[in-house]
Amino acid sequence: MTAAHTTVEPARPLVPVLAVVGVGLIGGSFAAALRASGAVGKVLGVGRSATSLSTARELGIIDEVATLERAGREADLIFLATPVGAIAPMLAALKPCLRDSTLITDAGSTKADVVAAAREALGERIRQFIPGHPIAGAEKTGPEAADPALYRHRNVVLTPLPENSGGDKAALTKIWERCGAKVIVMEPEAHDAAMASVSHVPHFLSSVFMWQVATAQDSDLRMRLAGSGFRDFTRIAAGSPEVWRDIFLTNRPAILAELQEVKAALARAELALQDADGPDLQDFLERAALARRFWGSRSGLS
Amino acid sequence: MTAAHTTVEPARPLVPVLAVVGVGLIGGSFAAALRASGAVGKVLGVGRSATSLSTARELGIIDEVATLERAGREADLIFLATPVGAIAPMLAALKPCLRDSTLITDAGSTKADVVAAAREALGERIRQFIPGHPIAGAEKTGPEAADPALYRHRNVVLTPLPENSGGDKAALTKIWERCGAKVIVMEPEAHDAAMASVSHVPHFLSSVFMWQVATAQDSDLRMRLAGSGFRDFTRIAAGSPEVWRDIFLTNRPAILAELQEVKAALARAELALQDADGPDLQDFLERAALARRFWGSRSGLS
Structure with a gap:
């Protein structure tokens, strides 16, 4: 050099x-x-x-x-x-x-x-x-x-x-x-595990969600009512399919492992919703909101 | 009036x-x-x-x-x-x-x-x-x-x-x-079903994801590596816990029904990843990306 x-x-x-x-x-x-x-x-x-x-x-x-x-x-x-x-x-x-x-x-x-x-x-x-x-x-x-x-x-x-x-x-x-x-x-492995969590899994979920909405029978009506929350949540789904296919394939084990964690968290939150458990729902929403606001104030990204 | x-x-x-x-x-x-x-x-x-x-x-x-x-x-x-x-x-x-x-x-x-x-x-x-x-x-x-x-x-x-x-x-x-x-x-019911899809389920998923990352043992390291995709995907999770608890409770049946659809789509995409099926992964990523780009150009929101 x-x-x-x-x-x-x-x-x-x-x-x-x-x-x-x-x-x-x-x-x-x-x-x-x-x-x-x-x-x-x-x-x-x-x-x-x-x-x-x-x-x-x-x-x-x-x-x-x-x-x-x-x-x-x-x-x-x-x-x-x-x-x-x-x-x-x-x-x-x-x-x-x-x-x-x-x-x-x-x-x-x-x-x-x-x-x-x-x-x-x-x-x-x-x-x-x-x-x-x-x-x-x-x-x-x-x-x-x-x-x-x-x-x-x-x-x-x-x-x-x-x-x-x-x-x-x-x-x-x-x-x-x-x-x-x-x-x-x-270390490469620590990088890959962390990126599976904060980048690859969100992209996977955002794309799956966008795909599900787009293939619904009444997708036109749904999308007319989509607002700024939908916009933000699905923004990454517009990314290059080729680039992300490669990312998913090359970091497959870490992403699959992290998806299990997210699905376990989803199952717990879904149970609270099924039970109409207001305090439990509010508790997880509060933890998420506090963590996101703290991250936003520190990251300089939002 | x-x-x-x-x-x-x-x-x-x-x-x-x-x-x-x-x-x-x-x-x-x-x-x-x-x-x-x-x-x-x-x-x-x-x-x-x-x-x-x-x-x-x-x-x-x-x-x-x-x-x-x-x-x-x-x-x-x-x-x-x-x-x-x-x-x-x-x-x-x-x-x-x-x-x-x-x-x-x-x-x-x-x-x-x-x-x-x-x-x-x-x-x-x-x-x-x-x-x-x-x-x-x-x-x-x-x-x-x-x-x-x-x-x-x-x-x-x-x-x-x-x-x-x-x-x-x-x-x-x-x-x-x-x-x-x-x-x-x-009609009120059509509104609620559409909103469950394009607003309530994304908020639920974003909050569950944020909660899962925030409660991980190495959450500090993960969040240091979080970038603009994470920022967009989790932005709605910062919303008012009280407001969203009420929304989830009042639109519970429609949200639970829509969550089943999203989980079915997730299971299908996860299978493609487990099988390292590149063409199948690219196919769903392409459909999602095209749908999102089309929505973005029409909605005036992105």
């Missing part, structure tokens, strides 16, 4: 050549954030959609469209912002053309599965890969949705491997901080 | 004296909207919290604090914006002091239960009560949250009774339209 260079030559950017694989919301916002903070020299864009790449170039998010091979040869940092299922094939394709000094990171929403696949794909070059997951997103997709402020004040989890060097870990932390993010270091 | 008067004396407001019972978000916003549109003369505020009433008066939402009895004697329109469980006792207390020309409506989130209780409480004066439900709200509560624009472009369901006069129904429709709302007329 180039952290050492920046102290010697201050004019040299933190990341002389950045390659972003997947120039949508996540990858495009990363490139835009680094460019806005003056941390990047040239940005190469890699992807399968010619339209997205062309839009990203028109918007100034990337400077040039490149192949994966060129990214491996030229980039100082490669940011993989593809669906989780595409990360391992990308790493396998990158391996033969990687320079020794190239650092790779990703934005995959699951980490244990990605780490296992990365070890297989990269072999001894696994030291060049630091797994990451920015906790940020929106229901919008594509390069048009890219926003240099997307990661500001957001958490980014890194799950470094024993093979990663201290210098690379420090450099990647600094890069994320230049995007305005706060870095949290965790 | 005063609809006839306004054509004869244009200087006379649509509602010369409005009484709002419950001066929080819903009642306060109704008063503020009518005042902003010049549709109201004097506003009386009725409630059990001296603090809320005093705040509402300081904010100019109400002109005077009044007893329920005075509201019954003086008001042309009484708007009941209390928790659903308090509507019947209010109507019973109002009955002995009601003028013949006073119209009463409510903002209760359930209607069949309210209609039954209103018939019992009002007897022959049931003709003066037109049940209503504005589909609007926010997680904030209290008179400070009152907003004259809360009902703009929102749907308001009225479930008129056979005893209501055509003149009264037209007058109440006009009043809601002055708040910027669109009036939909429905």
Whole structure:
């Protein structure tokens, strides 16, 4: 990485050549954030959609469209912002053309599965890969949705491997901080369990609910009466089906385990409703409301 | 009602004296909207919290604090914006002091239960009560949250009774339209079934989920990693426990029936996840995403 260079030559950017694989919301916002903070020299864009790449170039998010091979040869940092299922094939394709000094990171929403696949794909070059997951997103997709402020004040989890060097870990932390993010270091499995709870299960439930309402016989009438509560509860269900299918498949055991917990809680609340038990209903509603209000005041997100 | 008067004396407001019972978000916003549109003369505020009433008066939402009895004697329109469980006792207390020309409506989130209780409480004066439900709200509560624009472009369901006069129904429709709302007329039971689906079940699920996360052993870590999806999915769980306890209790059969449908859909999606069935997962995610995006583009709410 180039952290050492920046102290010697201050004019040299933190990341002389950045390659972003997947120039949508996540990858495009990363490139835009680094460019806005003056941390990047040239940005190469890699992807399968010619339209997205062309839009990203028109918007100034990337400077040039490149192949994966060129990214491996030229980039100082490669940011993989593809669906989780595409990360391992990308790493396998990158391996033969990687320079020794190239650092790779990703934005995959699951980490244990990605780490296992990365070890297989990269072999001894696994030291060049630091797994990451920015906790940020929106229901919008594509390069048009890219926003240099997307990661500001957001958490980014890194799950470094024993093979990663201290210098690379420090450099990647600094890069994320230049995007305005706060870095949290965790084990991959702890990350996956926590994300199953606060991200994957809510998405699963929101999508199941939306699907159930949409397939009801009187769905038109129902949806006419849907208000702001429905809007908020179902917003995540509009997210990319492909991205979320991959997340569900790669974090399957943790999600299935967490769903059991949620169903047990649901059964308890349903029993209170069946029994028309007002105090019990109010008790669980109060605990939920207090916890949500406390979270809202601390998270800076609501 | 005063609809006839306004054509004869244009200087006379649509509602010369409005009484709002419950001066929080819903009642306060109704008063503020009518005042902003010049549709109201004097506003009386009725409630059990001296603090809320005093705040509402300081904010100019109400002109005077009044007893329920005075509201019954003086008001042309009484708007009941209390928790659903308090509507019947209010109507019973109002009955002995009601003028013949006073119209009463409510903002209760359930209607069949309210209609039954209103018939019992009002007897022959049931003709003066037109049940209503504005589909609007926010997680904030209290008179400070009152907003004259809360009902703009929102749907308001009225479930008129056979005893209501055509003149009264037209007058109440006009009043809601002055708040910027669109009036939909429905049967109480159809309203309750639709609301169970698109409002009550989402609130139940969001609260159950929030409660489950908050009571987990590692809830602190989980909540640090919670992002914008969590924020949206759990926003409604911050709502008033008392209000929602009453809604759940008064619309219990419809909610329990709808919960069975959601659980059946969940079981089907869970099976696809257990089987790691990518195409099946993607299929349900796609249907949900398309339906949500279509709703968002039509509803004007997202």
